[in-house]
Amino acid sequence: MGLLSNMTGEQILRIALPTPLRRLFDYLPPQGIEISALKPGIRVLVPFQSRMLVGVLIGVEKNSSVPYGKLKRAESILDEAPILPDDLYKICHWAAEYYHYALGEVLHAALPAFLRKASASLPIEGRREPRKVKSASTGMCVPEIGKEALAFLKNAGAVLALNSHQQNALDKITDSLNQFQTYLLDGVTGSGKTEVYLRSIEKILEQQKQVLVLVPEISLTPQTIARFRDRFNAPIVALHSGLTEKQRYTGWCAAKSGEAKIIIGTRSAIFTPFAALGLIIVDEEHDQSFKQQDRFRYHARDVAIMRAHYLQIPIVLGSATPSLESLSNALKKRYEHLILPDRAGNAVMPNYEIIDTRQVNVDESLSPRLMETMRQHLNDGNQVMLFLNRRGFAPVLYCTQCAWIAECKRCDARMVYHQTFKRLQCHHCDARLAIPTRCAKCNNETLAPIGVGTQRLEQALEKYFPDVPIIRVDRDSTKRKGAMQELLDQIHQQPRAILLGTQMLAKGHHFPNVTLVGIVDADAGLFSADFRAAEQMGQLLLQVSGRAGREEKRGSVLIQTQHPENPLLTMLLNQGYHAFAQSLLSERQQSVLPPYSYFAIFRAEAHSNDKATEFLRMLKEWCGNISSNVNVFGPVPPLLAKKKGMHAQHLLIKADRRSALQQFLQTILTKLEALPKNQPVKWILDVDPMETV
Ligand code: ADP
Numbered sequence: 001m002g003l004l005s006n007m008t009g010e011q012i013l014r015i016a017l018p019t020p021l022r023r024l025f026d027y028l029p030p031q032g033i034e035i036s037a038l039k040p041g042i043r044v045l046v047p048f049q050s051r052m053l054v055g056v057l058i059g060v061e062k063n064s065s066v067p068y069g070k071l072k073r074a075e076s077i078l079d080e081a082p083i084l085p086d087d088l089y090k091i092c093h094w095a096a097e098y099y100h101y102a103l104g105e106v107l108h109a110a111l112p113a114f115l116r117k118a119s120a121s122l123p124i125e126g127r128r129e130p131r132k133v134k135s136a137s138t139g140m141c142v143p144e145i146g147k148e149a150l151a152f153l154k155n156a157g158a159v160l161a162l163n164s165h166q167q168n169a170l171d172k173i174t175d176s177l178n179q180f181q182t183y184l185l186d187g188v189t190g191s192g193k194t195e196v197y198l199r200s201i202e203k204i205l206e207q208q209k210q211v212l213v214l215v216p217e218i219s220l221t222p223q224t225i226a227r228f229r230d231r232f233n234a235p236i237v238a239l240h241s242g243l244t245e246k247q248r249y250t251g252w253c254a255a256k257s258g259e260a261k262i263i264i265g266t267r268s269a270i271f272t273p274f275a276a277l278g279l280i281i282v283d284e285e286h287d288q289s290f291k292q293q294d295r296f297r298y299h300a301r302d303v304a305i306m307r308a309h310y311l312q313i314p315i316v317l318g319s320a321t322p323s324l325e326s327l328s329n330a331l332k333k334r335y336e337h338l339i340l341p342d343r344a345g346n347a348v349m350p351n352y353e354i355i356d357t358r359q360v361n362v363d364e365s366l367s368p369r370l371m372e373t374m375r376q377h378l379n380d381g382n383q384v385m386l387f388l389n390r391r392g393f394a395p396v397l398y399c400t401q402c403a404w405i406a407e408c409k410r411c412d413a414r415m416v417y418h419q420t421f422k423r424l425q426c427h428h429c430d431a432r433l434a435i436p437t438r439c440a441k442c443n444n445e446t447l448a449p450i451g452v453g454t455q456r457l458e459q460a461l462e463k464y465f466p467d468v469p470i471i472r473v474d475r476d477s478t479k480r481k482g483a484m485q486e487l488l489d490q491i492h493q494q495p496r497a498i499l500l501g502t503q504m505l506a507k508g509h510h511f512p513n514v515t516l517v518g519i520v521d522a523d524a525g526l527f528s529a530d531f532r533a534a535e536q537m538g539q540l541l542l543q544v545s546g547r548a549g550r551e552e553k554r555g556s557v558l559i560q561t562q563h564p565e566n567p568l569l570t571m572l573l574n575q576g577y578h579a580f581a582q583s584l585l586s587e588r589q590q591s592v593l594p595p596y597s598y599f600a601i602f603r604a605e606a607h608s609n610d611k612a613t614e615f616l617r618m619l620k621e622w623c624g625n626i627s628s629n630v631n632v633f634g635p636v637p638p639l640l641a642k643k644k645g646m647h648a649q650h651l652l653i654k655a656d657r658r659s660a661l662q663q664f665l666q667t668i669l670t671k672l673e674a675l676p677k678n679q680p681v682k683w684i685l686d687v688d689p690m691e692t693v
């Protein structure tokens with residue numbers, strides 16, 4: 001075929017559109033437009049199928065592979081200047097290539113919903129040049145800046161003295177502010193990492209630059225934001241899923257204009273435009289919420305590093321339990337490793353004690369030792385926190401007569417027994433059922449809820465500790481808007497209380513009165529088939545433990561397990577996270593798993609399992625001789641092989657080099673995309689998957 005020359009000489013707009021197709025689309029320019037004024041990066045409204053779509057101009061071309069007569073004309077030009085700053089535009093291109101995702105969708109994801117709509121007339125801010133936005137237009141207050149550096153700080157006198165490790169970390173980070181460097185700030189919980197962030201931010205603000213702070217979904221609480229607001233006298237914008245479209249757009253404009261100085265946001269905030277970004281901080285960099293698990297499957301930490309690289313600015317990855325990827329980069333000296341080994345101030349690390357639950361009588365999953373220790377801490381007027389990563393009343397409804405178990409009809413999963421709502425619920429597809437009184441198989445009234453979830457534990461605690469306030473934090477207790485905040489307020493108002501919850505409670509919070517943490521069941525992560533399971537188990541255990549004794553009072557951690565001799569568990573508790581992580585890294589190296597190899601997964605979903613399998617077998621055949629540096633495993637069903645009535649299969653691609661993986665995927669995708677439309681199989685590609693089973 002090749003390019004057909006365009007006899008009319010009229011130029012062609014090459015446009016990225018928000019469709020899953022990884023290609024660009026050609027249009028004729030709107031009538032009467034000065035072509036030379038059109039810059040790549042502006043938005044264009046075009047007809048697509050029967051709709052109008054907002055696309056982004058990628059280039060102006062002389063020729064198209066579409067015959068001239070078939071080209072449609074663009075409806076209108078929406079911007080005078082590119083809508084995204086250059087570095088963000090480049091990052092979108094990079095991400096589209098790296099994750100093999102449609103550029104149009106990536107660019108679309110980077111735009112606030114307000115600017116993606118064909119119908120909305122453009123709000124005036126979007127048309128203006130960056131930097132010229134008046135503060136009044138976004139309704140934000142801007143303090144007088146620039147006269148003296150300390151004008152940024154509130155209560156400058158009250159700022160505490162850094163310890164030598166913090167000072168060293170701060171010096172390293174702020175030593176070379178105008179070049180790219182990745183720092184791994186590796187400090188135990190309570191070691192004062194946040195204090196190091198705050199001091200680094202101060203230096204950036206002095207330079208009239210902006211800072212982006214990425215935090216996990218769970219920890220972007222009003223407390224987090226308050227800590228920044230308490231310290232800085234500069235405009236701060238928080239970007240998270242709870243915002244209205246208008247609020248999000250306002251924040252976006254304030255970052256783009258340079259008016260907002262500190263942007264704190266969850267994953268997607270990495271695609272915020274900045275006028276003068278000077279530093280990126282990724283807090284709790286190991287957290288899985290940085291990886292988007294559907295559609296555009298990017299990892300915000302990895303995109304952030306690339307963005308810092310494009311901008312030639314420093315980036316700080318902070319964690320008490322760094323990911324093995326980041327640790328291995330630090331060991332290879334690709335990242336500068338900054339270690340804060342001790343808790344800041346007077347706080348010391350907690351005591352650990354393992355309780356072997358095989359040896360004792362547990363009642364509603366509470367061992368006598370745990371209960372007795374809880375009593376002591378409560379009697380001393382302190383808070384106790386119990387961690388159980390299983391919401392609902394009981395994970396299983398079981399027939400004591402015939403061993404039948406209530407399962408979801410649409411998923412390979414058991415229905416969870418919820419007593420407060422009086423129903424069975426599937427935690428994967430949200431299917432709900434009234435609680436049956438009779439067994440579906442033998443029809444006897446012999447059904448019993450088995451196992452303990454947070455609701456059941458709460459009930460047991462009410463029985464054993466009738467005079468102690470019990471505060472439960474999980475997805476069910478925080479569903480209502482504002483509920484999480486109310487629970488957190490309660491926690492701060494009740495010096496003596498039992499806090500009980502899932503990882504929602506365990507991560508990131510600072511509860512100064514908690515002196516005892518009880519891990520009700522440490523075994524969940526010990527025996528999973530996923531190669532990351534052990535790493536995640538260790539991270540979660542230490543994060544939870546980190547809630548104990550964060551101030552003057554020494555904390556204790558009690559861990560209930562049926563596997564007290566498990567070598568990983570004992571290494572974690574006796575030798576600490578670094579030894580644990582080092583041992584996991586050696587295992588990964590021996591088995592050539594990431595970060596010593598590079599993974600991608602093709603996931604196929606279909607109404608029939610055979611169709612999904614067949615599809616991936618075909619793919620595997622194509623893979624045949626493409627590259628000797630790439631291995632293909634599968635198809636295998638994932639752990640949750642059936643979800644919402646769809647059957648899934650995985651094909652795992654493993655390469656010894658990143659470039660080999662990328663080339664390989666490109667070859668396969670080109671073939672896949674040439675298949676006729678309307679396949680009975682839906683497929684997705686996940687590069688650097690977090691979950692492999
Ligand atoms: P992390 O972010 O590592 O969990 P934080 O920065 O939240 O640690 O610090 C934990 C606690 O220690 C906070 O109450 C903080 O105010 C305090 N802190 C931090 N640095 C110091 C210091 N140098 N001296 C005394 N207290 C400190």
Ligand code: ZN
Nearest residue numbers: 399402439442
């Ligand atoms: Zn039965």
Ligand code: ZN
Nearest residue numbers: 408411426429
């Ligand atoms: Zn289900």
